[in-house]
Every structure is written in structure tokens, then in C-alpha cells.
Amino acid sequence: MSAPTSSPIVDEPFPLPQRWGQPEVERLTAAMQQSSLFYWKGPQTEALLAAFREFYPLKHLFPCSSGTASVHLAIAASKFKPGAEVLVPAVTDMGSAIGILHQLLVPVFVDIDPRTYNAPPELIEAAITPRTKAILAVHLTGNPVELDAYRTIADEHDLVLIEDCAQAWGTKFEDRYVGTVGDLACWSFNDYKHLSCGDGGMVGTNDDDIGLHLGKWGDKCYNRITGIRNPDELAYNYRMSEPLSAVCAAQMGKHxxxxxxxxxxxxxxxxxxxxxxxxxxxxxxxxxxxxxxxxxxxxxxxxxxxxxxxxxxxxxxxxxxxxxxxPDPVYRYDLFQTHNFYAGTWPVRDMGLTEMDYTQVVCPxxxxxxxxxxxxxxxxxxxxxxxxxxxxxxxxxxxxxxx
Ligand SMILES: Cc1ncc(COP(=O)(O)O)c(C=O)c1O
Missing domain, CATH: 3.90.1150.10 (Aspartate Aminotransferase, domain 1)
Structure with a gap:
């Protein structure tokens, strides 16, 4: 074994990009001169949507407060009944699973391929049961999952395909951007991501029905299009405000x-x-x-x-x-090991809607x-x-x- 070199081989500091600058300042300045910072029809939000669509031309988009919120909205807008199973890779951020649990659904963890670090299609297919309703395709590290195979599996089994592109800005599967193949797709603008406003997210779909629900679920179930304020479902407030949209719009220009x-x-x-x-x-x-x-x-x-x-x-x-x-695959986290999802309980299992026991899950x-x-x-x-x-x-x- 040779000894460590006396001076480090990498003899320069870790390069850090200047992530925000004049384009962000200009947009923020414009926002500060507006009479409202509310997202609906806000000029910064409109600019963000237009810039986003240059890469990801999805019909319905909802800029939201985080990547976690974007996955939650995608799951909620798909309207699965409590107890339905959603396939998720065992190696991902907790944000991939939070919305699934909150909608009283069951994350079913799928092992990864040892070299791509993504869940391989054959393991996705093997994990499908009569209760499976969706696949969350996580493009870990910005390396795409095998999207064509995922799409085929989803279609054959009548499953909703949701792409989690939080780590995959600009990633292409063959000649298509990830996020444009699934039924829904989610992005994160958190501080660690390629593009960032500190914390934010985007969720989108081409499906008109799901698209309407994305907006309603992210906005207290108010229907901004009709102006009707009569919530008919339990929803959230995951809106992104104009200053954050201003930063994100400028970031999209640097995509x-x-x-x-x-x-x-x-x-x-x-x-x-x-x-x-x-x-x-x-x-x-x-x-x-x-x-x-x-x-x-x-x-x-x-x-x-x-x-x-x-x-x-x-x-x-x-x-x-x-x-x-x-440190661990997601199912090893304490909340899964103790099934501590709602004040020490897991209503889904208490109601007999699942037999899932996360202490028995192992993805080698x-x-x-x-x-x-x-x-x-x-x-x-x-x-x-x-x-x-x-x-x-x-x-x-x-x-x-x-x-
Ligand atoms: C794959 C994946 N999904 C979801 C999220 C959640 O994003 P956010 O931190 O913006 O909530 C992250 C964040 O690290 C992620 O890496």
C-alpha cells in the first residue's frame, strides 16, 4: 500500500458556481413593483410557466412549494382510494414517499439495479399486485429509468406513471426529456437541485381531468378558473408565490x-x-x-x-x-420500522386495507x-x-x- 501523497492531488478549492445573479435580480425587482405577489395570473408565474414549457411542454402545470409537495399533488390528483399501493424505489429521498403516506396509500419499495441505481423494469413488474395503482419512477442522480419499459408496464397493468424528476433536470431518455413520458411529472427547485429558488417545485400533466385537480389540490380546492369557492374535496395550500416564481423563471433561462x-x-x-x-x-x-x-x-x-x-x-x-x-434505504427509517405515520398509528393497516409490515422489507x-x-x-x-x-x-x- 503506497502512502498518501504529501500535498493533495486536487490542489484547488471545490468550484462553486454563481447560481443567482442579474436575471434573478431583474425579475425580483419587477416583482417588487407589482401590486400583488399572488400566483394566479401573476406575471412571474406566467413567465415561469412559459420558460418551463420550452423544455417540458406539459399542458397543465402547478408551481408549488417543494418537490415533496409536487409528488404529493401528483398522488392526490390521481385520486387513489386508501390502501392502494404505489411502487417506489427503495433508494430515494423521503420526499418521494411523504405524499403517498399522507394520502393513506401504501408505498411498496422496489430494489434497485446495482449499476444504474434505479429500479429496473423487471422488479417493478414483479412488485405489482391487484392493489397497485401507480409507479413512481425516480430518475436517481439524473440518470433516467428505462422509461419505455416503465410506460409499457404501466399501460399493460392500467397504472398511473408518475415521474419524480427532482434530481433529473435536463435528463433525457433517448431523445425525450424525462418528465414528458409519464402521466404526471414532478420537479424540485430546492437548494441542492440543478435549478433552485431555495425551495420550490413543479408538477405537471397533459391529462385535463388530473390537471384541473392538480391546481385545486394545490390551492385549497378553490377553482381559480371558474372562480367558484366551494371546496368539494380536502386539499392543501402548496402555492408558489411570485418572488419564488421570479427566481425560478430566471433559472429556467439558464437550464x-x-x-x-x-x-x-x-x-x-x-x-x-x-x-x-x-x-x-x-x-x-x-x-x-x-x-x-x-x-x-x-x-x-x-x-x-x-x-x-x-x-x-x-x-x-x-x-x-x-x-x-x-444512510439507509427509505424503509429502514424509524417511522417505517415503527409504522409511526399518524401519531403512533397507521390507520391504513388498522382499517385492514394492507398487511404491509416494513420491518420485514429487505432490498438487498x-x-x-x-x-x-x-x-x-x-x-x-x-x-x-x-x-x-x-x-x-x-x-x-x-x-x-x-x-
Ligand atoms: C428524488 C427526490 N424526490 C423528491 C425530493 C423532494 O424534494 P424537496 O426537497 O424539494 O421537497 C427530492 C429532494 O431531495 C429528491 O431527491
Whole structure:
């Protein structure tokens, strides 16, 4: 085992982009001169919708307060009866599952593919039961799921396909943007995402009936189109106000400038890591365009004389911004292990609508993945020279730990 190098291989600070600037300031200034900051027919909201549709031309859109809210609205607008099952990958953000639980539905966790980190179509299909009503397709890390296969499965089994594109701004499945294939699609503008206003979201569909409900469910069940204020269903207030829409509209103008360098840098890093011993870059199909929300590679730990944490720490010592990813698959979180969804109870099970017991769920590939993966935060300010240094640091650390 060779010793750590005396000066770090990555000898420059982690590049940080200037994420907000003049376009955001101009829109915010315009908003401050408006007489109202309410979203309905607000000029900033209209600008956001127009800019968003240039990439994702969905008929009905509802800008909302978070990615979590967008998934909740997609689920709620689909109007499933309590106890219906929704298929969700075991590795995702809690925000993918929150709305499902709140609508008294049952998240059914599906294991992931070890190299794409997404739920493979065959496992999605195998998890379908007579109670399954929807698939939540999460494009983890900005790498698309196999959308055509998901679409076929959804159609054959009469399921609603909801795309969770929170980590996948600008990602393309073959020549189509993700978010344009599902029945509904959701995005996040939170601070970590490619495009951001701090916290926000977007949900959309081409379905007229679901589209009307998206707007109503996000706006206390008021019908802004008819002006009728007579809620006929229990809904939420997940509206996005004009200042946040102003920032998001400006961010949409930078969409390509933000996502395209990430694609290039991610591909560069994968090529550089292809022959590094003990390191497994993510599997990406040539015909797809991933946009690398983050870059996650795996370690073949049996061939390395280190743990996941030791590898990540050695990278940090070499100047790489590296860490591990999520601590656990979602079903391992305490609230699932104790079924503590509503003040210590789970009405869905108490009513006999499900026999689900999350203490019995095991998704082996998801567990292995989270125990041997290394995450590199990614952004559009990284240069190819910087990526070369990161790749050299990974190669050096891997060689040091190669047994
Ligand atoms: C895949 C996925 N879905 C949903 C969310 C929830 O988004 P937000 O944090 O905006 O609520 C996130 C956020 O990390 C995410 O990564």
C-alpha cells in the first residue's frame, strides 16, 4: 500500500458556481413593483410557466412549494382510494414517499439495479399486485429509468406513471426529456437541485381531468378558473408565490448552461474511471443523457483493503469533495420500522386495507449499494482540468487500497 501523497492531488478549492445573479435580480425587482405577489395570473408565474414549457411542454402545470409537495399533488390528483399501493424505489429521498403516506396509500419499495441505481423494469413488474395503482419512477442522480419499459408496464397493468424528476433536470431518455413520458411529472427547485429558488417545485400533466385537480389540490380546492369557492374535496395550500416564481423563471433561462456541463463532466469522469481497480462507475446507456445531480460510484470492497468510510476519507485527504450517500434505504427509517405515520398509528393497516409490515422489507441491492458507494457533489462550475484531478485522486486512492 503506497502512502498518501504529501500535498493533495486536487490542489484547488471545490468550484462553486454563481447560481443567482442579474436575471434573478431583474425579475425580483419587477416583482417588487407589482401590486400583488399572488400566483394566479401573476406575471412571474406566467413567465415561469412559459420558460418551463420550452423544455417540458406539459399542458397543465402547478408551481408549488417543494418537490415533496409536487409528488404529493401528483398522488392526490390521481385520486387513489386508501390502501392502494404505489411502487417506489427503495433508494430515494423521503420526499418521494411523504405524499403517498399522507394520502393513506401504501408505498411498496422496489430494489434497485446495482449499476444504474434505479429500479429496473423487471422488479417493478414483479412488485405489482391487484392493489397497485401507480409507479413512481425516480430518475436517481439524473440518470433516467428505462422509461419505455416503465410506460409499457404501466399501460399493460392500467397504472398511473408518475415521474419524480427532482434530481433529473435536463435528463433525457433517448431523445425525450424525462418528465414528458409519464402521466404526471414532478420537479424540485430546492437548494441542492440543478435549478433552485431555495425551495420550490413543479408538477405537471397533459391529462385535463388530473390537471384541473392538480391546481385545486394545490390551492385549497378553490377553482381559480371558474372562480367558484366551494371546496368539494380536502386539499392543501402548496402555492408558489411570485418572488419564488421570479427566481425560478430566471433559472429556467439558464437550464442548458447548468445541465449541459454536468453531462460532459460526468461522462469525462466515467471514462477516466473505467479501468480503475476496485472502482465501479455508474452504468449509463449511450443513447441517454444523464445530467449528474451528483456523481456516485461504487467500491468493490472485497478487492480493496479499506471500508467505504476509509475510502471516502482518503479522497477528502486528497482534496476531493467526497462523502457517502444516504444512510439507509427509505424503509429502514424509524417511522417505517415503527409504522409511526399518524401519531403512533397507521390507520391504513388498522382499517385492514394492507398487511404491509416494513420491518420485514429487505432490498438487498439497495442495502449493499448504500454500504459501498461514494458520492461526489457535482456542479456546472467544474472544469475538465478539475475533473482530471478528481479522477487521478480516485485512481491513486484505489491503487493504494488495492490488495
Ligand atoms: C428524488 C427526490 N424526490 C423528491 C425530493 C423532494 O424534494 P424537496 O426537497 O424539494 O421537497 C427530492 C429532494 O431531495 C429528491 O431527491
Amino acid at each position: 442548458d448552461a447548468i445541465v449541459q456541463p454536468r453531462t460532459a463532466r460526468g461522462r469525462q469522469l466515467s471514462a477516466a474511471l473505467a479501468d480503475v481497480p476496485g472502482v465501479l462507475p455508474p452504468s449509463i446507456r449511450n443513447q441517454d443523457t444523464p445530467t449528474f445531480y451528483n456523481y456516485i460510484f461504487r467500491l468493490d470492497l472485497p478487492s480493496l483493503s479499506c471500508s467505504q468510510d476509509e475510502f471516502a476519507a482518503a479522497l477528502v485527504a486528497e482534496g476531493v469533495n467526497a462523502n457517502t450517500y444516504l 441491492e439497495s442495502e449493499k449499494f448504500l454500504n459501498d458507494c461514494v458520492q461526489l457533489p457535482f456542479n456546472e462550475a467544474m472544469t475538465d482540468t478539475y475533473i482530471d484531478k478528481v479522477a487521478l485522486a480516485i485512481r491513486t486512492v484505489a491503487q493504494r487500497f488495492s490488495s
